[in-house]
Amino acid sequence: MNQDSRGTVSWLWEFASPHKKGYAASLVFATLGVACGMVPYFCVAQIVIALLSGEAAMSFYGFYCIIAAGAWLMRYLFHGISTTLSHKATFAVISEIRVKLTKKLTVLPMGYLLDTPSGRLKNILVERVDSIETTLAHVVPEMGGNVLVSVATVIYLFVLDWRMALAALATLPLGILCYLGMMRGYEERFKNYVEKNKRLNDVAVEYIGGIEVIKAFNQSASSYEKFTTAAREAAASAIDWMRSTLPFFSTAMSVFPAVLVSVLPIGTLLYMNGSLPVDTFLVAIILSLGVMGPLITTMSYTDDIGKVHTIVNEITSILTQPELKRPAADAGVNGYDINLENVSFAYNKNMEKTEKAVLKGINLKIPACGVTALVGPSGGGKSTIAKLIASLWDAGSGKITIGGTNVQDIPLSQLNSMVAYVAQDNYLFDESIRENIRMGKPSASDEEVEQAARQSGFHDFIMQLEHGYETSAGGAGGHLSGGERQRITIARAMLKDAPIIILDEATAYTDPENEAVIQMAVSKLVEGKTLIVIAHRLSTITDSDNIAVIDNGRVSAQGTHNVLLETSLLYKNMWVAHSSAKDSMDTNVQEVLV
Numbered sequence: 256m257n258q259d260s261r262g263t264v265s266w267l268w269e270f271a272s273p274h275k276k277g278y279a280a281s282l283v284f285a286t287l288g289v290a291c292g293m294v295p296y297f298c299v300a301q302i303v304i305a306l307l308s309g310e311a312a313m314s315f316y317g318f319y320c321i322i323a324a325g326a327w328l329m330r331y332l333f334h335g336i337s338t339t340l341s342h343k344a345t346f347a348v349i350s351e352i353r354v355k356l357t358k359k360l361t362v363l364p365m366g367y368l369l370d371t372p373s374g375r376l377k378n379i380l381v382e383r384v385d386s387i388e389t390t391l392a393h394v395v396p397e398m399g400g401n402v403l404v405s406v407a408t409v410i411y412l413f414v415l416d417w418r419m420a421l422a423a424l425a426t427l428p429l430g431i432l433c434y435l436g437m438m439r440g441y442e443e444r445f446k447n448y449v450e451k452n453k454r455l456n457d458v459a460v461e462y463i464g465g466i467e468v469i470k471a472f473n474q475s476a477s478s479y480e481k482f483t484t485a486a487r488e489a490a491a492s493a494i495d496w497m498r499s500t501l502p503f504f505s506t507a508m509s510v511f512p513a514v515l516v517s518v519l520p521i522g523t524l525l526y527m528n529g530s531l532p533v534d535t536f537l538v539a540i541i542l543s544l545g546v547m548g549p550l551i552t553t554m555s556y557t558d559d560i561g562k563v564h565t566i567v568n569e570i571t572s573i574l575t576q577p578e579l580k581r582p583a584a585d586a587g588v589n590g591y592d593i594n595l596e597n598v599s600f601a602y603n604k605n606m607e608k609t610e611k612a613v614l615k616g617i618n619l620k621i622p623a624c625g626v627t628a629l630v631g632p633s634g635g636g637k638s639t640i641a642k643l644i645a646s647l648w649d650a651g652s653g654k655i656t657i658g659g660t661n662v663q664d665i666p667l668s669q670l671n672s673m674v675a676y677v678a679q680d681n682y683l684f685d686e687s688i689r690e691n692i693r694m695g696k697p698s699a700s701d702e703e704v705e706q707a708a709r710q711s712g713f714h715d716f717i718m719q720l721e722h723g724y725e726t727s728a729g730g731a732g733g734h735l736s737g738g739e740r741q742r743i744t745i746a747r748a749m750l751k752d753a754p755i756i757i758l759d760e761a762t763a764y765t766d767p768e769n770e771a772v773i774q775m776a777v778s779k780l781v782e783g784k785t786l787i788v789i790a791h792r793l794s795t796i797t798d799s800d801n802i803a804v805i806d807n808g809r810v811s812a813q814g815t816h817n818v819l820l821e822t823s824l825l826y827k828n829m830w831v832a833h834s835s836a837k838d839s840m841d842t843n844v845q846e847v848l849v
């Protein structure tokens with residue numbers, strides 16, 4: 256999945272380097288903190304030596320007690336400063352990563368977004384990005400500081416007496432072996448845990464999103480089972496991860512501090528044969544106890560290092576996805592006529608050149624300032640044409656031009672400002688109707704929003720709702736009917752005031768009476784614009800300047816309604832079928848009324 260061969264460290268550096276000053280300062284304070292934490296051990300060593308040598312002056316002991324207490328306080332002060340600095344930098348990094356990810360999502364082809372379950376994307380955006388916090392805010396400064404102080408103390412012990420230094424480090428190899436045991440297969444197990452949790456997220460989102468269908472078709476048992484299976488697998492992966500980690504971890508934690516097992520007998524032996532002064536012996540005992548604290552802290556971060564590769568891979572799997580390639584600078588566009596030249600396309604790239612392609616060499620001229628309708632059998636490729644014009648995907652071969660410029664040479668932001676695309680199921684956010692309409696033009700005032708709704712013929716309808724414009728549209732527009740949602744998305748597109756408007760079955764959920772009202776309002780509003788309408792109800796597009804019949808990925812005929820009735824058998828059949836369905840519906844209605 257990851258397209259980039261860069262290593263984890265290189266990515267972490269890219270994320271963290273804008274805040275390197277904060278991390279460097281945090282590392283300095285962390286080192287000072289750990290160093291201060293070692294000072295009391297030195298003080299205790301001095302006090303014990305003085306006691307043994309018969310030192311009687313209380314001021315001597317008082318001095319070292321004050322130094323020890325002061326250093327202990329400073330340790331927490333420096334640690335506090337260090338962790339504040341590292342967290343400040345890390346939360347900025349996390350926010351920058353999230354901004355990068357969300358920006359990236361806007362320039363990725365729709366195919367990638369549709370093929371990736373939304374639970375998975377949410378999991379990466381929220382949980383995975385969050386889990387980078389431990390690595391950056393703790394591992395970098397605290398592990399760094401602890402390593403530096405441990406190494407300095409061990410060097411000091413070697414200077415004092417190399418034999419006692421080795422004795423102090425005697426438990427280290429066993430402890431390291433335990434850690435190596437813990438780290439064997441650690442990454443795979445963590446990866447498995449992450450994968451299983453992603454699956455759980457996917458299934459949970461699917462379960463909640465499809466709850467209506469599940470209930471309607473009495474699928475609760477099997478759907479719930481899918482959910483519980485995913486939950487069980489996620490739990491099992493966590494248990495497997497912990498089970499193979501904890502025994503090694505606990506052993507390491509018991510072995511590391513057991514320094515006296517080696518220091519005491521070896522030190523006593525050397526002291527007895529007269530080659531180790533008593534004060535050196537005592538200092539070695541105290542420092543060997545002191546050095547294990549930072550070493551254990553250092554080791555405890557190794558599992559975070561084991562996780563970070565998987566976490567970074569998850570994040571970069573989105574960041575390295577190939578984008579829709581577009582130039583940065585605005586392109587010159589000479590008008591708003593649209594031209595498709597020999598355009599072929601397949602959702603699955605491998606099928607681009609086969610009969611299974613969705614579009615197979617489409618040639619279509621859509622003049623500016625007019626209404627072009629795309630009609631044809633279901634699955635013929637009408638919506639796909641609209642989506643390629645709106646640059647939701649790139650054409651596989653051939654080219655699409657707007658005002659003579661290839662859409663692939665137009666930056667997405669410029670294209671987005673030129674095209675308003677209203678699909679059958681446009682998303683409404685869990686905000687008021689007013690805010691949902693305002694999304695068409697974020698700078699619009701309340702009056703402009705209401706004006707757009709009024710001009711689109713929706714104002715009265717909105718005012719009839721319980722809270723008027725402040726009525727919540729609900730998550731995914733769930734509080735409104737299909738027709739109501741479509742009216743809001745049309746008002747949103749009208750407010751955008753783009754020169755090219757695509758209505759892809761945008762009134763399919765609306766009843767015929769309201770559809771006629773909407774169409775009249777829309778046709779007034781789009782004067783002078785390029786309007787593309789995709790419709791199944793042929794009666795709604797008979798007045799179009801240009802109608803293209805799309806069948807099986809090809810343009811099978813083109814012309815006005817009357818011309819097509821003469822020249823296209825497919826169109827004529829569709830018209831006859833539509834008219835007779837309409838007639839029989841009208842008769843049924845009349846029969847019911849009688």
Ligand SMILES: Nc1ncnc2c1ncn2[C@@H]1O[C@H](COP(=O)(O)OP(=O)(O)OP(=O)(O)O)[C@@H](O)[C@H]1O
Nearest residue numbers: 369602603613631632633634635636637638639640
């Ligand atoms: N995201 C997608 N991934 C894979 N195949 C897709 C995708 N979207 C559409 N298709 C397929 O592409 C073909 C053309 O679909 P398209 O929606 O363009 O047809 P349409 O003419 O607009 O149909 P309808 O009138 O039913 O909306 C269909 O076979 C459809 O299954």
